[in-house]
Structure formats: C-alpha cells, structure tokens
Amino acid sequence: MxxxxxxxxxxxxxxxxxxxxxxxxxxxxxxxxxxxxxxxxxxxxxxxxxxxxxxxxxxxxxxxxxxxxxxxxxxxxxxxxxxxxxxxxxxxxxxxxxxxxxxxxxxxxxxxxxxxxxxxxxxxxxxxxxxxxxxxxxxxxxxxKPLGYDLKSSNAINDAVGEIFAEEQIYRIDHYLGKEPVQNLLALRFGNVLFEPLWRREWVESIQITIAEELGVEARGDFYDNTGALRDMVQNHLLQLLSIVAMEPPHSMDSDSVRDEKLRVLRALKPIDPRDIGKVAVRGQYHAGVIRGHAVPAYATEPGVKPDSTTETFVALKVEIENWRWAGVPFFLRTGKRLADRVAEIVVNFRAVPHSALGASALRGGANRLVIRLQPNETIRLYCLAKQPGEGMNLASVHLDLAFDRFFREGQMEAYQRLLLDVINGRLALFVRRDEQEAAWRWVEPILNEWAASNKPPKPYAAGTWGPAAASAMLAQHGTCWLEEEN
The missing domain is CATH 3.40.50.720 (NAD(P)-binding Rossmann-like Domain)
Known part of the structure; x- marks a missing residue:
C-alpha cells in the first residue's frame, strides 16, 4: 500500500x-x-x-x-x-x-x-x-464512537458536523471493520465460487457473532454506567459485523457499493416486538468472581458506578433478517465484560446433510462450520467431518486452517493502521455512512426503551463465566448452543 x-x-x-x-x-x-x-x-x-x-x-x-x-x-x-x-x-x-x-x-x-x-x-x-x-x-x-446516546442525539451530532463537512469528508470509524479476518471474509465470499452458493438460508443453520472481554469497566465507570453494552458494542461493532456477514455481493468494492449493501441488511433487520424482548434479548451485569486466578469485584462496586446501577454489562440477542437470502436463519449476537475469555469471532454453522449413510454424527447440525476469529489471534478455520484412522467408519471433526502467514511474507496489518491509511488516502469503504448509523439506532432503540421502562434488573452472572444462563437457554430453544459450550 x-x-x-x-x-x-x-x-x-x-x-x-x-x-x-x-x-x-x-x-x-x-x-x-x-x-x-x-x-x-x-x-x-x-x-x-x-x-x-x-x-x-x-x-x-x-x-x-x-x-x-x-x-x-x-x-x-x-x-x-x-x-x-x-x-x-x-x-x-x-x-x-x-x-x-x-x-x-x-x-x-x-x-x-x-x-x-x-x-x-x-x-x-x-x-x-x-x-x-x-x-x-x-x-x-x-x-x-460513541456518536450519540440515541437516534436523536446521534442525528444532532451528524447534523451539526454535516453543516461544516460534506458526507464524503466524514470518516466514522469502527475499528472492527479494519481487522484482517473481516477483510478476508470479503475475499472468501466474493473472490471464490466455493462459498457463495452456500451462503444462504438453504445451507446455513445459524450464525453466532461474539465479542467477549475479560476486562471490566476499568477507569471508565462514569462513562460506561451511562452507556451500557447495547450502546457501547451492539449498535456499532456487532451490527456492522452482522451487515458484513449478511450483505449481498456488491457491484464493486468502492465505498458506496459496499456501504449500500450493508445498509440493505440493516434495514432488513426484523424489528423486535417489545412483548418478545424477554425471549430474544438477554441483558446481564457481572458480580464478583474470579478470572485467571484473580478475584475481581462486582460491577456495582467499580469506581464511578452507582451502587444500585441497572446498566447492562452483557447482552445476547436473537436477530432475524427479513430477506430472501436469510429468512428464518437466526443470528445470535453476544457481547459482555468480565467474561471467561477475550475473544471476538464469527461462527457460521452449516446445516446437516439431508441423509447420511455414514452414521448419526454426519446428521448433526454444525458439523460443518466456518469460524472467523478476530481476536486475540486472527485466524479462519473451516470445520468438517473426516474418517478416524482405524477399523470402521467413525467420523471426527477436523479443521482446515487458512494460515495466511504461510502464504504471505508480509505481516498482518493492525486494524487502526489500515483505517488510518484509508483516511489519508481517501478510501471510505470501511467507514460507517450516516444512513447506516441511523438504521442501526432505529433498530436498537426499541430495546433500549423497553429496558428503560422495565423494572427488571439485569440478570446476574459471576465474573469469569460466559454470562447469564438465560443466554444459553435462548440458544437451546433453537436446538443449538454457543461454540464454547459445544467444545
């Protein structure tokens, strides 16, 4: 470059x-x-x-x-x-x-x-x-980020900045879009004939997107207690990753072609009925626990946090996209602080084969899956079934590593490095356009409003775990589980 x-x-x-x-x-x-x-x-x-x-x-x-x-x-x-x-x-x-x-x-x-x-x-x-x-x-x-507290405040900032700078001068940064595996996801989908025919409801059973953190709020208690996980992570990072995964092939990789397709996904998100929020949305707040052998305090005792705070530090959502490609496929989004590990990943679970002469293991959904790991180590793995050595036709899960460092001598570029170079060189494709941001806020706001009106506190979870049990129960209702639970 x-x-x-x-x-x-x-x-x-x-x-x-x-x-x-x-x-x-x-x-x-x-x-x-x-x-x-x-x-x-x-x-x-x-x-x-x-x-x-x-x-x-x-x-x-x-x-x-x-x-x-x-x-x-x-x-x-x-x-x-x-x-x-x-x-x-x-x-x-x-x-x-x-x-x-x-x-x-x-x-x-x-x-x-x-x-x-x-x-x-x-x-x-x-x-x-x-x-x-x-x-x-x-x-x-x-x-x-964050660009506003809700749709109204976001529009106020965008209106004021837009009076001074034209839209093509404004670069709303989301560093997850600059990560190497996200770029390779685009390359895999749109540069190869192998994946695109499978990238649809007929062959995909479910998709999980997780951004988990071991850290708590650190010195950001004042900020975080007025923000929460839904605003801090879902409205931007998770919905942007969702739109990249689910978008239609763009006409080209120029900035507006890519962002037009992402916008179509955001506008196709099925609105969440406030009456169904208890079924498709889980919010939690961490209590005291142990992470890697060290005791950590409860969120409500962190500096800058109100002792009676009902701010969520964990969110899990079941999301649907109302279009021909994805109708009926559940997208499970999850983010949280003080979880068991620091990981960001996208898991595409493919459907089981319709009939197998090789035994029940081949009929299990998710036997074929693509795992795009964004952090801490950036990798892409394709899981499939293979015969175990020895007598009989016994199948086991194996994976193919897409080890880019073995093929390319250049080291992977950090997300911020890529995005800053894009700003200097005037490339807007990996930055969020105003209409994308507005569509994300419109979808998130009913959840925010319902939680604000509810007297129910967030569900507790111990620091060092994977969040409230309700998040696992939500997936169990659809006959699946989070990736780490299966392993």
Whole structure:
C-alpha cells in the first residue's frame, strides 16, 4: 500500500489513552514499514496537559513506546517517527486558540486529517472552531464512537458536523471493520465460487457473532454506567459485523457499493416486538468472581458506578433478517465484560446433510462450520467431518486452517493502521455512512426503551463465566448452543 499522498494529521486528544495505545502506534507501524506514509507527512498533536513539543515527546516516549516495542523497537525508526510529530497547545473550550493550529499547519502540502479522539460532547465545538479559522476545506474528519446516546442525539451530532463537512469528508470509524479476518471474509465470499452458493438460508443453520472481554469497566465507570453494552458494542461493532456477514455481493468494492449493501441488511433487520424482548434479548451485569486466578469485584462496586446501577454489562440477542437470502436463519449476537475469555469471532454453522449413510454424527447440525476469529489471534478455520484412522467408519471433526502467514511474507496489518491509511488516502469503504448509523439506532432503540421502562434488573452472572444462563437457554430453544459450550 504505497502512497505519495502528502498529509497533515491533526490528533485531538493527543495525550489520551486511545492516542497512546492505538493511534500513534498505528501511525508508527505505517512509518516503520516504509513507503506507506509520504515523507512530507506531519503529525500534529493537540492537547493542553503538556507545555510544549519537548514535553509532549517525553509523554509519547513514556506512554506510546510500551505499545510498539513488544517485539523489539527499531530505535532509528522511532527517532525518525518522532521527527514527524509537532505539538500545539490548545484549550478546546477556547475557539480563539484554534488560530494557533491554523498558523501551525497553514502552507503544509496535501490533505488535512482531523482525528477527534475525544469525548463526543467535543465533536461539534471542535468542528465549529475548525470552520471559524477556515480549516474545514481540503480536509477529512475522523469521528470515534460513541456518536450519540440515541437516534436523536446521534442525528444532532451528524447534523451539526454535516453543516461544516460534506458526507464524503466524514470518516466514522469502527475499528472492527479494519481487522484482517473481516477483510478476508470479503475475499472468501466474493473472490471464490466455493462459498457463495452456500451462503444462504438453504445451507446455513445459524450464525453466532461474539465479542467477549475479560476486562471490566476499568477507569471508565462514569462513562460506561451511562452507556451500557447495547450502546457501547451492539449498535456499532456487532451490527456492522452482522451487515458484513449478511450483505449481498456488491457491484464493486468502492465505498458506496459496499456501504449500500450493508445498509440493505440493516434495514432488513426484523424489528423486535417489545412483548418478545424477554425471549430474544438477554441483558446481564457481572458480580464478583474470579478470572485467571484473580478475584475481581462486582460491577456495582467499580469506581464511578452507582451502587444500585441497572446498566447492562452483557447482552445476547436473537436477530432475524427479513430477506430472501436469510429468512428464518437466526443470528445470535453476544457481547459482555468480565467474561471467561477475550475473544471476538464469527461462527457460521452449516446445516446437516439431508441423509447420511455414514452414521448419526454426519446428521448433526454444525458439523460443518466456518469460524472467523478476530481476536486475540486472527485466524479462519473451516470445520468438517473426516474418517478416524482405524477399523470402521467413525467420523471426527477436523479443521482446515487458512494460515495466511504461510502464504504471505508480509505481516498482518493492525486494524487502526489500515483505517488510518484509508483516511489519508481517501478510501471510505470501511467507514460507517450516516444512513447506516441511523438504521442501526432505529433498530436498537426499541430495546433500549423497553429496558428503560422495565423494572427488571439485569440478570446476574459471576465474573469469569460466559454470562447469564438465560443466554444459553435462548440458544437451546433453537436446538443449538454457543461454540464454547459445544467444545
């Protein structure tokens, strides 16, 4: 992915956790790879917690280096990366300070990228301040989630940002769309004749999408207690992955063709009747438990969390898509904190053969499945039945590994690295369009409203487990189970 595109990358929230753990490490990896970032490209960090460039570089050395030196750090590349970085001290509450930013970057060649690694309450003020000094021209703006609290607040932010930046200038980032296995899912489906004929209701029994975390809310208790798992993970990450899995083949891989097909999926989601929410939606909240031998506290005792909080830290949903390809196929979505393992995966369970001369094991649904693992190790596995060695026709499950590292010498690109390069180079396909976001909010809101109106607390589950038993019972009603329960 070579580029000659000159750019100025302006990072708001330049001392924040996201900038330290993800954004700057991703830019460093692109820099170290050589040829991915134009040599003239500059990075301007914006913050008010340090005094000057020297202080900021000291901050970067302390907080970014640990995230880029796990496999050894090339000190020469690191030093040349730091040469790209400039610093502008700005109080985001003072629009007049943005003159300092304008003066610092005026005259620099190429596109301007403004990355808003801040809270969503600052998105609109920052955009207005950029426009007030003429920095909304020849520019792109990256918005981190969460973009609003509900459909109304999301529309308010989009309306305000849309008055300043055109839709093609706005990059709403969802880093799961930049992960290598998601890209390979598109390649498998649309680059090979093998899977596409099977990718439909006649041959698929069910699909599971899981994003599980071992961590709790950490230092984000104040934020999370006003958000919850449905807003934090389902409305964006899980529904975006669902739309990628279920979309029709696009006309091409250009940005609007891909996003048009994703939008069709989101608009085809079967609305959840509030009377049925107890059957198709499970919400839970973790209590004290043990993870990898360490005792962890209950959610309600975490710093910043109200002791009587009814915020969900776990969600499991049964989702249906009302179109010809997927009618009747259940999609099971699940996400949670303080679960038994850190894993993100997509499981496509194919139907059993209609008749088998080889025994009952061949008639079991899910004997053939495709497992796309997004984290912690990014792999794709195709499971099938094979004869066990020895006497008799005894079948056992085996898997074929799609080990891309054996075929390609280049290492896998991290999600943020891919997406940041796409922003710099003007590729929108892996970013969320406004109408996609609105469709997701419209589908999620009835669940939010019903839970808010209900007096029922979330179902408890012990930290270090896979969530409330009700999530397993929901799948059992459909004659299936979560992947880890089968294993």
């Amino acid at each position: 070579q580029t000659d595109s000159s750019f100025t990358f302006v990072l708001f929230g330049g001392t924040g956790d996201l900038s330290m753990r993800k954004i700057l490490p991703a830019l460093f990896e692109a820099h170290r790879a050589g040829g991915m970032l134009a040599e003239s490209g500059k990075i301007f960090a914006v913050a008010r917690h340090v005094a000057d460039r020297a202080g900021y570089l000291e901050w970067v050395n302390e907080h970014v280096k640990p995230h880029v030196s796990k496999n050894g750090l090339d000190e020469t590349a690191w030093a040349s990366f730091l040469d790209r970085i400039e610093f502008v001290k700005i109080d985001l509450g003072k629009p007049e300070d943005f003159v300092l930013l304008r003066d610092a970057i005026s005259g620099l060649p190429g596109i301007r990228v403004f990355y808003l690694a801040t809270g969503p309450s600052l998105f609109v003020p920052i955009c207005h301040a950029l426009a007030s000094v003429g920095l909304n021209e020849n520019s792109r703006i990256v918005l981190e």
